[in-house]
Structure formats: structure tokens, C-alpha cells
Amino acid sequence: MILTRSSLGLWDKVARRVFKSVYRREDDEVVRKSIVETLTESDVALYIHIPFCTGTCWFCPYARFPIQRSQLDEVISKYVVNLRREIRLYGELLRDLSLNVIDVHVGGGTPSLVPGRYWREIIQELTSAFDARPEVAIEANPEDLLDESRVYDLVDAGVTEFSVGFQSFHDDLLARLGRRHSASDSIKALDNLRSAGARYVNIDLMYMIPGETLEEWIEDLSKATTLKPDEITCYPTLVLENSIGYKLIKQAKIPEQPDMKTFKKMMYAAEDFLTARGYIGQEIYGYTRTRDWKYVTVNYEMEGPLLGFGAGAMSFTGGYEYQNFCSVEEYYEYISKGKLPVAFSRRVTVEERAIRYATCRLFICRSLSKRHFKDKFGREFNELIGRTGFKWFLSMLRVSGDITEDEERISLTRKGLFTAHKIAWAFVLNVPCRMVEECLKRPTPENITIP
Numbered sequence: 001m002i003l004t005r006s007s008l009g010l011w012d013k014v015a016r017r018v019f020k021s022v023y024r025r026e027d028d029e030v031v032r033k034s035i036v037e038t039l040t041e042s043d044v045a046l047y048i049h050i051p052f053c054t055g056t057c058w059f060c061p062y063a064r065f066p067i068q069r070s071q072l073d074e075v076i077s078k079y080v081v082n083l084r085r086e087i088r089l090y091g092e093l094l095r096d097l098s099l100n101v102i103d104v105h106v107g108g109g110t111p112s113l114v115p116g117r118y119w120r121e122i123i124q125e126l127t128s129a130f131d132a133r134p135e136v137a138i139e140a141n142p143e144d145l146l147d148e149s150r151v152y153d154l155v156d157a158g159v160t161e162f163s164v165g166f167q168s169f170h171d172d173l174l175a176r177l178g179r180r181h182s183a184s185d186s187i188k189a190l191d192n193l194r195s196a197g198a199r200y201v202n203i204d205l206m207y208m209i210p211g212e213t214l215e216e217w218i219e220d221l222s223k224a225t226t227l228k229p230d231e232i233t234c235y236p237t238l239v240l241e242n243s244i245g246y247k248l249i250k251q252a253k254i255p256e257q258p259d260m261k262t263f264k265k266m267m268y269a270a271e272d273f274l275t276a277r278g279y280i281g282q283e284i285y286g287y288t289r290t291r292d293w294k295y296v297t298v299n300y301e302m303e304g305p306l307l308g309f310g311a312g313a314m315s316f317t318g319g320y321e322y323q324n325f326c327s328v329e330e331y332y333e334y335i336s337k338g339k340l341p342v343a344f345s346r347r348v349t350v351e352e353r354a355i356r357y358a359t360c361r362l363f364i365c366r367s368l369s370k371r372h373f374k375d376k377f378g379r380e381f382n383e384l385i386g387r388t389g390f391k392w393f394l395s396m397l398r399v400s401g402d403i404t405e406d407e408e409r410i411s412l413t414r415k416g417l418f419t420a421h422k423i424a425w426a427f428v429l430n431v432p433c434r435m436v437e438e439c440l441k442r443p444t445p446e447n448i449t450i451p
């Protein structure tokens with residue numbers, strides 16, 4: 001079978017209904033005004049998108065463009081010049097808000113293609129725009145971390161946290177994902193990061209790879225724990241109908257994915273195997289060795305405030321959500337005119353934000369504290385959520401034994417963990433993946449409706 005949107009049944013329908021939204025192109029002045037008006041919290045996370053890769057992985061659903069290694073220097077240097085200008089535009093716009101930057105996360109595409117000297121410039125720009133010297137976390141591909149001096153340079157430039165895309169320790173499975181590194185490259189990359197003094201390392205693993213067996217998945221989990229990274233993240237492989245991998249499966253050039261029953265077994269295998277070896281399930285995908293810190297990505301996207309920079313970056317102030325142009329040319333064009341490179345945007349009501357927050361806390365982070373909810377929204381959970389259809393959704397999950405609730409907290413049960421995976425999968429396929437799909441169309445549409 002192939003696990004696409006249509007194989008998620010009810011959850012697909014729920015996600016389509018709950019997260020249906022319309023985005024529009026707006027004038028630069030309107031965008032700027034909306035950002036300033038809706039950015040009411042001082043703690044903000046920053047996201048930078050590096051939309052280049054040196055190839056295309058067969059199931060990749062992200063906003064990225066393949067480039068040749070020989071073009072790298074020219075492409076990256078031009079991109080960084082524009083990125084710095086964009087950061088400066090935000091610095092000028094938000095100067096009076098005294099924002100406190102709590103996280104800088106760089107995703108892609110492949111941020112590890114950017115050498116240390118450019119990170120120094122980007123960090124310098126962030127420092128002057130936001131009056132902060134934040135630690136920077138980047139997503140990295142193993143093949144970019146094989147040269148020891150390059151890795152030292154990244155760490156020396158101020159990149160202290162790394163999330164490395166290992167995906168699997170089986171070279172044949174890596175090949176079936178269209179990856180451009182071997183399992184031994186990944187191990188060498190981790191050694192180099194440790195010698196260079198990287199403060200925190202997460203490794204990404206993928207399961208539900210076409211043709212993968214449960215035994216192979218458990219071997220991957222076992223090898224990952226032997227390496228003792230600070231964090232292990234386990235993603236089920238999402239399949240978009242427009243991906244190369246989907247076509248290869250349809251043409252029977254690679255095997256189908258494991259079935260739903262095996263998905264369930266693989267997911268619980270990760271949960272049981274990693275927790276038995278001392279890892280803590282901080283959220284449904286990520287497991288850490290200590291409680292103190294985790295390589296956070298999804299929370300800020302869902303809850304805000306998050307300011308995104310770079311072609312294809314998403315931002316969410318808390319009351320306003322917008323997407324930068326994915327097309328690098330259009331992104332450059334707007335920046336050269338001194339405009340924020342926003343392709344489309346929309347307002348988000350407090351009720352919708354509350355549902356996003358609750359969805360993220362409960363179905364991604366495993367538990368929702370009503371006290372934290374009140375601190376964030378200034379209103380009781382039952383009062384705000386009680387006015388929305390989400391209340392009925394929670395009642396249904398309580399009856400089915402997917403969640404439990406007391407005075408202070410709503411938590412996922414062990415049964416609910418599998419349901420949460422299906423909900424998260426339906427959300428990702430219907431919202432961010434659909435946004436990227438629309439945004440990659442040329443010319444970029446003026447309005448889009450999600451899903």
C-alpha cells in the first residue's frame with residue numbers, strides 16, 4: 001500500500017474541514033501593518049529556510065530546488081545577501097517592539113550546504129536586527145559533514161545544534177529514498193560533530209520506507225541508540241502524489257510501503273524501544289536523553305509567534321499567518337524593491353489559534369496543560385475551546401479512550417498515540433505540504449485555498 005492522504009480516511013476529512021483556509025496576496029503596507037499589529041507577545045522564534053539541495057530525495061515534500069555542487073558558491077552567496085537584507089527589513093519594522101528571540105532554527109532544503117563564513121554574517125545580521133546573540137540550530141545532511149575542518153568551521157561560526165538526516169542504517173533503504181549518503185557517512189558525520197564540540201545533536205530516522213520490514217526498523221532503532229545522540233526523531237514516510245517516489249511505486253520500480261498494521265507496530269516499536277533505553281518521548285516523533293532541551297521545530301509553526309526568513313519560509317505572528325515566495329527569483333525581486341517577500345497571507349482568529357495550540361500540545365507534544373493554556377490566552381481552556389467544534393472532537397476521543405482528562409491536564413493515552421500520528425499525518429499532508437505544492441507553482445498564484 002501507499003500511505004497518502006486518501007489512506008487516512010476519517011482523519012483526512014477532519015483535517016480538511018478544521019484547517020480549511022484561504023490565503024491572499026496583500027500589499028506590502030498591509031502585510032507590514034498586520035505583522036506589527038498582531039505580534040503581541042515579546043518572545044519570538046525565528047526560522048530561516050535554505051531552499052537548495054544537491055539532488056532530490058524521492059519522497060521529499062519540502063520547498064527546495066536541486067542545484068549542482070559546482071554552482072553552490074555563487075548560489076549561496078547571492079542567497080545570503082538577500083537573506084541579510086530581509087532580516088534587516090524586519091529589524092527596521094520591529095525595532096520598537098523589543099522582541100526577545102528564544103530560538104533560531106534553520107531548515108530546508110539543506111542548510112548544511114552553507115559554509116561557516118556565511119553563518120557568521122547571518123548571525124551578525126540577526127544580532128543587529130534583534131539585539132540578541134542566539135544559538136543557531138541547523139538541519140544537516142551527512143554528506144556535508146564529512147570534512148572535519150568544514151564541521152569545525154560551522155561550530156566555530158556559532159552553529160551549535162544540529163539535526164542530521166540519517167534516515168536509516170541500511171544502505172539499500174537509503175537508496176530507496178533517493179539519498180546521497182551511506183550509513184557509514186552518517187556515523188562519520190556524527191563523529192565529526194562531536195570532535196568539533198557541537199552542543200546538541202539530533203538524528204532523524206525514517207520508517208515506513210518502501211519494502212522496509214519491522215525487523216529492519218528495529219535494527220535502525222538499535223543502531224541509533226548505540227550512538228547515544230542527544231535526540232532521536234522518528235518520522236513515518238509521507239507520500240505525496242506528485243513525488244518521484246509515488247510514481248516509482250506506481251510503476252512497480254520500488255516496493256510499496258508496509259501496510260497500516262505494520263505502521264502501527266513500527267510506531268509502538270519506536271516508543272517501547274527508545275523509552276526502554278532511557279529516551280524520553282517529548283513529543284510523538286522526538287525522543288531525548290534529558291528533559292532539559294529538545295530540538296523544537298513544529299511547536300512554533302503551530303503556536304507562534306514565529307518569524308520566517310528566506311524563500312518558502314512560513315511565519316505565524318499569533319494572529320497573522322503568511323508564506324514567503326518559494327520562487328527564489330520572486331523572493332529576490334521583492335527584496336530588491338525593499339518589500340517583504342510575502343506571497344500570501346491571512347488573519348487567524350483567537351479561536352483558531354487556540355485550536356492550533358491545543359492540537360499541537362495534545363497530538364504532537366502528548367499533553368495539554370490547562371494552566372499553560374490560560375497563561376497563553378488569558379482565558380480558561382473550557383471557555384475558549386468550548387465555543388468551538390474542537391470540544392466535540394475531544395469528547396469523541398475521550399469516549400474512544402484516546403485521551404484522558406483531569407482538572408489540570410488532557411493527555412494522550414497509549415492507544416491515543418497511534419491516533420495522534422494519524423491526525424498529525426493528516427494535518428501535515430493537508431496543510432504545510434499543500435501550501436508548498438501551491439507555492440511551487442509558477443507563476444505563484446495570487447490566492448490559494450487549503451487543502
Ligand SMILES: C[S@@+](CC[C@H](N)C(=O)[O-])C[C@H]1O[C@@H](n2cnc3c(N)ncnc32)[C@H](O)[C@@H]1O
Pocket residue numbers: 059060061062107108109110111139140141142164165166167204205206235236237238239
Ligand atoms: C526538512 S527535512 C530536511 C533535512 C535534510 N535536508 C535531510 O534531508 O536530511 C527534515 C527531515 O524530514 C524527514 N523527511 C524527509 N522526507 C520525508 C517524508 N517524505 N516523510 C516524512 N519525513 C520526511 C527526514 O527525516 C529529514 O531529515
Ligand code: SF4
Pocket residue numbers: 052053055056057060061062064108109110141165
Ligand atoms: S529530504 Fe532533505 S536533502 Fe532530500 S531533497 Fe528533501 S530537503 Fe533535500
